Amino acid sequence: MSFFLFNSAIDSLWKGKWINLLTTLTVAVALIIIGIFSMLLFNLNLALRHWSEGFGIIVYLKDDINQSSIKAVDNALTSNRDILNVRFISKDDALNELKSQLGSFGDVLSGLEQNPLPSSFEIKLRPEALEPSKVKSIALKIKKMDGVDDVQYGERWVSILGSVNKGLRALAILLGTMIALGIIFIIYSSIKVLFYRRTEEVETLKLLGATKAIIRGPFLIEGGIIGFLGGAVSLLALRGVYRLFSFQIISMFPGLMAYPVSFLPVWSWFVFLLSGITLGLTGSFIALGRIRY
Amino acid sequence: MSFFLFNSAIDSLWKGKWINLLTTLTVAVALIIIGIFSMLLFNLNLALRHWSEGFGIIVYLKDDINQSSIKAVDNALTSNRDILNVRFISKDDALNELKSQLGSFGDVLSGLEQNPLPSSFEIKLRPEALEPSKVKSIALKIKKMDGVDDVQYGERWVSILGSVNKGLRALAILLGTMIALGIIFIIYSSIKVLFYRRTEEVETLKLLGATKAIIRGPFLIEGGIIGFLGGAVSLLALRGVYRLFSFQIISMFPGLMAYPVSFLPVWSWFVFLLSGITLGLTGSFIALGRIRY
Amino acid sequence: MIQFVNVTKSYDSNIAIRAVNLNIEKGEMVFITGPSGAGKTTLLRLIYRAEHPDEGQIIVAGWDVGKLKDRSIPYLRRNIGLVFQDYRLLQEKTVYDNIALTLRILKVGEGDIKTRVSNILKLVGIRHKSDSLPKDLSGGEQQRAVIARALVGDPTVLLADEPTGNLDPDTAMGILKLFKDINTRGTTVLIATHNRDLFAETGKRVIYLRDGEIEREALG
Amino acid sequence: MIQFVNVTKSYDSNIAIRAVNLNIEKGEMVFITGPSGAGKTTLLRLIYRAEHPDEGQIIVAGWDVGKLKDRSIPYLRRNIGLVFQDYRLLQEKTVYDNIALTLRILKVGEGDIKTRVSNILKLVGIRHKSDSLPKDLSGGEQQRAVIARALVGDPTVLLADEPTGNLDPDTAMGILKLFKDINTRGTTVLIATHNRDLFAETGKRVIYLRDGEIEREALG
Ligand SMILES: Nc1ncnc2c1ncn2[C@@H]1O[C@H](COP(=O)(O)OP(=O)(O)OP(=O)(O)O)[C@@H](O)[C@H]1O
Ligand SMILES: Nc1ncnc2c1ncn2[C@@H]1O[C@H](COP(=O)(O)OP(=O)(O)OP(=O)(O)O)[C@@H](O)[C@H]1O
Ligand SMILES: [Mg+2]
Ligand SMILES: [Mg+2]
Helix, strand or coil: CCCHHHHHHHHHHHHHHHHHEEEEEEHHHHHHHHHHHHHHHHHHHHHHHHHCCCCCCEEEEECCCCHHHHHHHHHHHHHCCCCCEEEECCHHHHHHHHHHHHHHHHHHHCCCCCCCCCEEEEEEHHHHHHCCHHHHHHHHHHHCCCCCCEEEECHHHHHHHHHHHHHHHHHHHHHHHHHHHHHHHHHHHHHHHHHHCCCHHHHHHHHHHCCCHHHHHHHHHHHHHHHHHHHHHHHHHHHHHHHHHHHHHHHCCCCCCCCCCCCCCCHHHHHHHHCCCCHHHHHHHHHHCCCCC | HHHHHHHHHHHHHHHHHHHHHHHHHHHHHHHHHHHHHHHHHHHHHHHHHHHHCEEEEEEEEECCCCCCHHHHHHHHHHHHCCEEEEEEHHHHHHHHHHHHHHHHHHHCCCCCCCCCCCCEEEEEEEECCCCCHHHHHHHHHHCCCCCEEEEEEEEHHHHHHHHHHHHHHHHHHHHHHHHHHHHHHHHHHHHHHHHCCCCHHHHHHHHHHCCCHHHHHHHHHHHHHHHEEEEEEEHHCCCHHHHHHHHHHHHCCCCCCCCCCCCHHHHHHHHHHHHHHHHHHHHHHHHHHHCCC | CCCEEEEEEEEECCCCEEEEEEECCCCCEEEEEEECCCCHHHHHHHHHHCCCEEEEEEEECCHHHHHHCHHHHHHHHCEEEECCCCCCCCCCHHHHHHHHHHHHHCCCCCHHHHHHHHHHHHCCHHHHHHHHHHHHHHHHHHHHHHHHHHHCCCEEEEEEECCCCCHHHHHHHHHHHHHHHHHHHCEEEEECCCCCCHHCCCCEEEEEEEECEEEEECCC | EEEEEEEEECCCEEEEEEEEEECCCCCCCEECCCCCCCCCHHHHHCCCCCCCCCCCEEEEEEEEEHHHHHHHHHHHCCCCCEEECCCCCCCCCHHHHHHHHHHHHCCCHHHHHHHHHHHHHHHCCCHCCCCCCCCCHHHHHHHHHHHHHHHHHHCCCCEECCCCCCCHHHHHHHHHHHHHHHHHCEEEEEEEECCHHHHHHCCCCCEEEECCCCEEECCC
16 A cells, blocks of 8 residues: 555656656755855854964063962863963063064163062963853953952953954854755645646545545655755755865855865765755645635 | 736646646745855855955065155056055155054164064055966066065965856856756646646647647746746745844854945846746747647 | 535525425436536535535545545445536546546555456446646547546445536447446446436436426425 | 648657648538547647647648747637537636627627627536636536537637537537537537537538548448
């Protein structure tokens, strides 16, 4: 019996092969757009993480601090779970750094009888902690430690980072919703094509004593297959797009991306196929509507 | 006669009002995606221009340069069409600037018997000229001028800017093509719905002596109206999206955007409506195919 | 087998069936005739629950049709072979598949289907059209395909609406013989027709409808 | 008016019309009859260029139908009123609009259309169904709507394919009278039918087709 249902689904798929090919491609295109969008977000996220590794907090120590206090601050910083990495910069290191930063004009500092620069710690935070409010609270906590004079960090940089992250999320929601709506419409209207072509058939099947399951079966199978094929085609196409563009992207952003662009993770492939099938089934189901005798 | 064609188009629009509403909305959604995308590109472009205004080239002058040579360099720079703005920084200005940059440690410079810093010009380029290769050639040309010691500019910054621009363009082409393909598919398959619903009608019209123009007329009118409505709906929706999000976006990117986000320019509204109509007509035309008796 | 008790059915403006009482026994063969628009098709549609009666009770093969649940309707219809006035052949399926459909819905095996369909096609005389699509058949050939589809499932009740409208007299008489044969084997047969030649001299019951009412009954 | 010279038409496997010669004068009324599948519908379809002849020449109202350009076909058909065996009513339009369609294609004004459509509806006896959709009509009412559509344009030639298959004898005779009237007013009428009662005692030409060939001719 289910063989008959499957058979008539295949039969009907083949009979309307052009319109079905079209539907499959439409679904694929929609999923490709979502895929490219996901790939962008995924890679931007990777890139943000990469960039954020350059972000540091400087903890200036008091001039009169003693060795044991330095040790205490060091311990406190190292044991903080949000801090990835702690580097101590002595007064001499600081002066040398300033000199090298001034380049050929650094010689002006050679005449100094006393080093005016303080010793400091340079801290790198874990990427997860790189949120404006979080960074602020960490900095405040450190500032209150014994022997700490001042804490400096790129407030602007953190706020940009936060904004970009927030912006991406808003964009993701906005565009994602739009595209999802688009896909639902596409599937719905595509299955409506199938359905309009076959209202007569459905009416006749009812009169011949077919149950609702027998009537719906082939449509659902057909929708599921179209959705699955759409998902598969979109994956292949995305893979192709990735191949074509990944090297170009690397060469386009030489400064920004020192590492190769990533394709979507493997688990998301299954998400693609499954959402193709689900969308196909859902679309068919909605398009079929309520069957009444 | 054309009244009859128009009439039967309206009639058929009304009879299939749900599927037509759906088609209209689908077209609108597709155009909305394009619209949001254009808005993003448009505003990113504005933002890039804004940011790029901060980019400058520093022209260090030789220590032994005389007043007339300075004048000559100034004239040469001012008359360059790629240069927007020229500012002279004397040796004293430079030292003061360095002092203020060093902040509380600036006092170390007070002990100097001689100013080791050179005088310089700070140049702002026109946004159009902010292309890595262009900037490089301008810098080289300036460096060869009499009295010029060295030219410095943020090579990294320029290359990032160039990359972002290139990247956006690539993204625009890629996503734009995908979405355009998607729209064509949507319209085609939507009009196919109309067409499948009416193959019988078309066949009968042929047998009753209707010319091709009479047969095609209502479909084309219908497609055009659907396309137009789709365009109009998408414009309204975009306007709504813009209203909803523009303030939020400003508050999200406080550092990046000191000016309000722009809606699409007026001429592009007509592009939206016209492309809606054109897509509708084209889709109908393709879906109708060749009419044979 | 089929019982109408005071059945009325009206469409918005006009009454198609007016307080009809009818009793058809198991194994009977009955003709319904009357002018165009008298309500013949409506009467048949009420039997297989394509229409719901406004008033009265309809019993078919033990089912109270008026009170039938939606999900039971298919099982009622599986007992009824239908010849539609407007054919209702699936345009995208071959004659063979159109007829096999009835059996596939009844979950008959494919091997069995093959023999039964080809037998019935031979019986109605369009075996050579087995692989044609309906649009490539003449009007009369389509009509015979519909009759084959109605008979192939060995229904308990056969309802035929104008089954010979597109057939020449000779073929029509052949079809009538077919109906008589299947009736002899126990199937209850109900035929709506204008064709007086069809029921003349059969000796079967003929019901004359006019304006939705049973005008008179007679033997053909 | 209609002339067939050695016309043959075959579908992939079988020959539907075999070397037919035929000459129908302007103002004649002719019946075509023969068993199901004899080629009656095919013969009519050749006249209005729904089929293209494989061989031979067909002249209709001065047009060489076999050599007609695609874009001239509509103008040929505007001279021909068609009653289709399968009706071909537009399901989404009312009876009125279905019939008005013929006139709208001919660019007749709406006021004129109104009187002409309501006259013809009265003539075929379904004026009260003017605003109904085809699916709400009985079989015979649909058939009369198709006849009305074919007549409303005052065609030079009327082709009717089984125009009374769904009509009771009385209504059928009414329609026949209509055809005779329009024939008297100069229209050439060609009717394909199985219904012997229709042409019996008319005294008109009857052409007997069998297996695509003209078997014989006689007067009804
Ligand atoms: N769905 C419907 N909606 C409205 N009126 C209908 C509908 N179906 C049938 N009718 C009307 O009910 C009456 C009876 O119709 P029915 O089809 O039963 O007649 P019939 O006896 O089968 O006629 P025929 O011999 O012409 O087929 C007719 O006047 C018809 O117009
Ligand atoms: N489109 C087609 N493709 C293939 N064969 C066809 C096609 N149309 C008709 N035929 C065949 O041609 C033959 C003549 O068909 P036609 O419809 O002309 O017969 P008819 O005389 O009108 O019969 P009826 O009285 O049953 O309507 C039949 O055998 C039919 O199956
Ligand atoms: Mg009827
Ligand atoms: Mg025929």
